[in-house]
Amino acid sequence: MKYYELKQIVEYLKKFKKISDIERVDDNVIKIVFDEEPIYFDLSKGDSKIYKRDDFVKTKRYNAPFDIVLQKRFKKAKIKDISILDNDKIIKITTISSSSYKEIKTILQLEFTGRNTNAIILDENENILEALRHIDISTSFREVKPGKKLLPLPPLKKISNEDKKIENIEKYLYEVFQNSLQKKLDSLKSVKIYTINKQIEKLKNLLNSLENEKDLQNLAQIEEMKANLILANLHNIKPYDKEIKLKDFEGKDITIQIPPNIKSTSQIADIFFNKARKFRQKAKNIHIERENLHSKILFLERMKNRIENAKNIEEIEILFPKKESQKSKKVKFKNYEKFIIEGFEIYIGKNEKGNIEILKKAKASDIWMHLKDIPSAHIIIKTNKQNIPQNILQEAAKLCVDFSVEQKGDYLVDFTQRRNVKIIENAHVNYVNYKTIKVRKV
Structure with a gap:
């Protein structure tokens, strides 16, 4: 965000007297209800922003130590001061909340500072109570961990002198969201629809690879016919026969291969009956599997349709x-x-x-x-x-x-x-x- 934008947003926020509610609603987004006005602070690195929206659907709950302290310190707290640091993109919201014993002063520091972007909760002595992102001393001179004193960031070497006037802050905040939403929404839709199309393609390939039920039923009938012919001609089969030439029930010549390793001729019909039963069971199972694959494809098609028609990101996130x-x-x-x-x-x-x-x-x-x-x-x-x-x-x-x-x-x-x-x-x-x-x- 640009410095001139933050300055004018801070001036807009100064009219509010209390924080009615506060919570993290996405990994990097904090929703603060000022009096009765919800405003969203997106602290994503490289894409931080402040915006307003009307169609929010909560899909996530956060219960990390940061979220617990955020609620405990700022929910229903009175606002003492809201300011922006001189020549730095850092907003400080100072609040007073009452306990059974005394008033408690707490600071919510929102830093829109590129790679250092963060939300840090400080006590009245500017000691860190919690932070959205903890930073270890091994990776930065400025350690951000509970119990540590928060050091100031070095002053910005260059800050924009742009001083563009925002005529209507509320309209601007809604536009920030809409512009960001459309870009993210289009990207998310593209990714999710691609994934679903791959799943549908895989299911359709499985569907096309299934054997035909009628073919299996025909094979079952053939094996059953062989079994019945064997039963009708047991007296003509010798124990050492490898095949037998017979006439089927329509008078046509047929040669039946005798299964190897047969101990007695009475086993032969059972083998063919078992083959017929297996073909019929396979045909039945394929019918069930085909119906199952059709229902999965239909479900994914409807999911894809919902994604294509989604008006906000939350509608898609619900599905995943x-x-x-x-x-x-x-x-x-x-x-x-x-x-x-x-x-x-x-x-x-x-x-x-x-x-x-x-x-x-x-x-x-x-x-x-x-x-x-x-x-x-x-x-x-x-x-x-x-x-x-x-x-x-x-x-x-x-x-x-x-x-x-x-x-x-x-x-x-x-x-x-x-x-x-x-x-x-x-x-x-x-x-x-x-x-x-x-x-x-x-």
Whole structure:
């Protein structure tokens, strides 16, 4: 960020009297609610910025020591001073919070300084309480660790003399976000769609490589016919025969190769019957596998469609939660998918089997969702006996629509506790005591 921009933003921030709420909402982004105005401070190295936005959907929760101190020291704190260091791109927000015994002074230092970009929490003596990024003395003269005195950065050798007037700070802050969003959104969409296309291509190759069920059924019939012909001609087969020439049931000549190492002629028919049974079982399994691959491809196509139509990064991030731990990796969700929004686990069936699985796994207090009067994926929101916020219900309903239908328009999504849902047959259910959410698919 440029120095003149920071100076004018600081002047804008001086009108606020308190910090109502504060939290980290992305790896390098801190959301500060000044009075009732949320403002975002992105402290990414090389791409730091300050912006405002209205469509934020929280997808991550942070509970590191930095986040705990951030909440403890600044939430509901009074603002004593907001200033920018002379000729440096560092904002200092000084606050006063009350405890049972005394008022506590704390400083949040936001440094928009290239490779040194950081958020540092200081006590009244400017000792470090916590920092977004810890810096070791072995890598820099300026150690940034809890309990250490924060040394000043060397003065900037060159600072822009540009003094452009920002006519409307609020409009400017929204524009910063929109400009940044579009660039990041386009890049993220490109990466995720490429990944999904590769997965779809792999699944389609598997689908095309599957044997044909009819061919396998025909092979089963041939082996079964051989077995029956053998049974009908056991008296003509000698123990040392390697093949036998017979007429089939239509009077046509046929030569049957006798399997080697046969102890008795009575075993021969059993061998052919077993071959027929294996071909039929393989045909049945391929049918199931083909349906499974089709459902996976359809699910990925709908995921790709959601990415293509995403209006913000959070809509995409919901679809790609952080990887499970090594221990949890053993569990593979083949027929249903798990998404996480603000810590709430949301399960969605990829096919009928997946819908059945999540219905059976759900607890009585979990929330169940389904499109009204239209076949759709089932959704389960794990509640852990908590109340589900309206924004979580809305996002889950949107997932239900996006992964169930392709046509744009308005849809109604019914939801109720799992205890109110009765399974009739497979994934067909009856439900009572439900509410409805309206979702527009664009």
